[in-house]
Amino acid sequence: MSGLFDRLYAHFAPEVGVDLGTANTPVFVRGEGIRFSEPSMVAVDTDTGEIITVGEGARQMLGRTPRNITVVRPMRNGVVSNFTYTEALVRRLLERALRGRPLIPPRVMIGVPGSATIVEKKAVTQAALGAGAGRVYFVEQAMAAAVGAGLPVLEPNASGIADIGGGTTEIAIIALGGIVVGSSIKLGGDKLDEAITARLRSSRGFVIGERTAEQLKITLGYYGRPLGRKPVAVVGQYIRERRPGTLEVREEEIGAAIAEPLGEIVDAIRAVVERTPPELVRDLSERGFVLAGGGSQIAGLAETLGLVLRLPVRLADRPLSCVALGTGEILRDRVLFDTLFPASVSLIGRWWRFLRSGMKESSSFSSR
Numbered sequence: 001m002s003g004l005f006d007r008l009y010a011h012f013a014p015e016v017g018v019d020l021g022t023a024n025t026p027v028f029v030r031g032e033g034i035r036f037s038e039p040s041m042v043a044v045d046t047d048t049g050e051i052i053t054v055g056e057g058a059r060q061m062l063g064r065t066p067r068n069i070t071v072v073r074p075m076r077n078g079v080v081s082n083f084t085y086t087e088a089l090v091r092r093l094l095e096r097a098l099r100g101r102p103l104i105p106p107r108v109m110i111g112v113p114g115s116a117t118i119v120e121k122k123a124v125t126q127a128a129l130g131a132g133a134g135r136v137y138f139v140e141q142a143m144a145a146a147v148g149a150g151l152p153v154l155e156p157n158a159s160g161i162a163d164i165g166g167g168t169t170e171i172a173i174i175a176l177g178g179i180v181v182g183s184s185i186k187l188g189g190d191k192l193d194e195a196i197t198a199r200l201r202s203s204r205g206f207v208i209g210e211r212t213a214e215q216l217k218i219t220l221g222y223y224g225r226p227l228g229r230k231p232v233a234v235v236g237q238y239i240r241e242r243r244p245g246t247l248e249v250r251e252e253e254i255g256a257a258i259a260e261p262l263g264e265i266v267d268a269i270r271a272v273v274e275r276t277p278p279e280l281v282r283d284l285s286e287r288g289f290v291l292a293g294g295g296s297q298i299a300g301l302a303e304t305l306g307l308v309l310r311l312p313v314r315l316a317d318r319p320l321s322c323v324a325l326g327t328g329e330i331l332r333d334r335v336l337f338d339t340l341f342p343a344s345v346s347l348i349g350r351w352w353r354f355l356r357s358g359m360k361e362s363s364s365f366s367s368r
Contacts, residue, residue, distance in 0.1 A: 010334070013134060014106035016097050017327025018090070019141070020124065022075045023166025023189060023294065025055075025089070026324035027097045030332065034321050035097055040166075042072045042085040051085070054092045063209050077186040078113035078168030080120040087127035094131035105134025109327040111144040113168045114184035137341060139330060141165070141323050142172035142182060145292040147336070148326030149316040153177055154339060158280035159287060160311075162269050163323060164295030166190050169265050171272045173280055177339040181275045185268050189295045192217050192258045199257035201239070206247045208236040217298075220254040223262045224300035227251065262298065266305055273309055288312035292322040 017028035026037035038055030045052055047068045052058075062071045074085035090110075098106060108128050112121065121138055128136045141163050143153065151159035153174045163170040166189045172182040193213040200206045208216075212234050219232055231248040238245050273281065273289075289311050291302055296319045306313035316322050330336050 009104075009134070010107065010331075010337075013104045014098065014102050015328065015331040016094065016106050016108045016133075017111070017144075017324050017331060018093070018108065019111045019144070019321075019323035019327065020075065020090070021165050021323075022073070022078055022168065024320075025093060026321055027093055028324040028328035029097055030328060033328075034324055037320070037324075038093060040073060040075050040089060042074055042089055044070050044072055044085065046070050051088045051092075054089050059211075062211060076167060077190070078115060078165070078184070078188075079186070080123060083120075083123040087123055087130070090124055090127035091131040094128060094133065098132060102132070105132055107135045107137070107331055108133040109137045109139055109144075109331050111141045111323040111327050112138050114140045114142060114170055114172075114179075114182060115168070115186075137331075139327060139340065140170065140172070140179065140182075141168075142170035142184075143174065143179060143340070144324075144326030144330065145170065145316075145322040146172065146174050146290070146326065147329050148318075148322035148324065149290050149292055151290060154336065157287065158276070158283035160273070160284050160289035162265075162289070162291050162293075162296070164188055164265060164291065164293040166294065169268060169293075169295070171269050173272060173276045173284070175280060175283075177336070180277070180280060181272050183268055183272050185265070187261060187264055187268075188293070189214075189217070191261045192221065192295065192298075195261055196254060196257045199253065200236075200247070200249065203253070204247060205239045206236050206245075207239060208234055212236065216249060216254055217258065220249065220251045221258055222251065222255045222299040222301075223259065223266075224304035226255055227299055258298070262301065265295070266308055269305065270308060273311070284311050288314055290314060290316050292316040292319045294320055 015030035019026045024037050025040050026034050029035045039059040041058035042054045043052040043058035043061050058071050072085050074082045080086045125136045142161055145163040146153050146161040154177045156176055158173050158175045160173050168188050169185050172179045196213040196216055229251045231250045233246050233248050235246055302313045302315050
């Protein structure tokens with residue numbers, strides 16, 4: 001009876017998938033795809049504790065707020081750094097995705113880092129339930145990214161995925177619906193931004209903001225060989241003169257700044273491949289390795305990683321949306337969902353099975 005109810009509920013209930021990322025949180029809604037992707041930021045009035053806005057509205061306030069307003073990133077390095085603000089972020093985004101409370105409470109699947117703790121998951125669960133969710137499920141971001149990238153995760157042949165997000169890099173070798181070898185490191189796009197800021201401060205005596213560093217990473221970042229792109233002029237502040245100014249930043253400066261953290265990510269991926277059983281490595285040599293997440297779009301990263309691993313490496317079709325798309329696909333595909341979330345048999349279910357087995361034994365005995 002419980003299984004029948006679950007299937008009926010799964011068939012009729014709305015479905016929402018959330019990629020709870022350090023930098024951005026894309027939200028998937030069944031029938032619509034990715035409805036929106038908002039920065040994982042919360043603007044707070046420090047005097048009253050009131051939450052003013054979340055997402056893009058909070059991002060627009062970054063670096064421009066008066067003293068009584070603070071822009072907070074409740075997720076840091078893939079870890080919930082502030083439970084209250086994380087709950088507020090999840091609640092507001094789900095309310096926006098559901099456009100009010102639907103008649104049937106939705107099924108919500110949330111992609112989280114492999115290192116997420118039970119306490120962190122509990123806080124997010126409470127937030128989702130408070131926003132009107134009926135059931136809340138968690139899936140590791142590496143698994144969701146693999147599904148969203150279209151990899152055949154249920155097959156016995158191996159699939160390799162590395163999701164380079166804002167706060168963490170999730171690496172996994174997947175076969176038969178499970179992670180055979182995996183790693184979650186607290187290193188992602190945020191560290192690249194910090195490295196760019198530190199480089200310009202130490203070598204040029206110039207301070208830039210968080211958003212400017214991110215833009216330089218996207219515009220001039222590379223790993224391997226430079227592409228010959230023109231310098232970019234950025235606005236910031238000279239430390240010695242204590243005055244605002246403009247600085248031309250070359251491509252080579254950004255490449256040198258992010259080389260070390262990108263090298264650590266490459267080493268982590270190589271370490272996972274080295275721990276992979278030989279039979280599965282053979283599968284990877286045929287199928288290749290897939291990169292997802294915002295950090296995977298750094299110019300030259302896929303090509304250089306392919307040379308290091310001696311495997312074909314490619315970028316997913318929609319790298320920024322892979323995790324959110326994967327959560328939606330897992331909710332939709334019943335076989336995939338049952339494999340990743342095997343249902344526990346309730347007391348009534350066990351009683352019904354016992355009753356049916358007794359009926360079968362009685363029938364077989366009477367037929368003798």
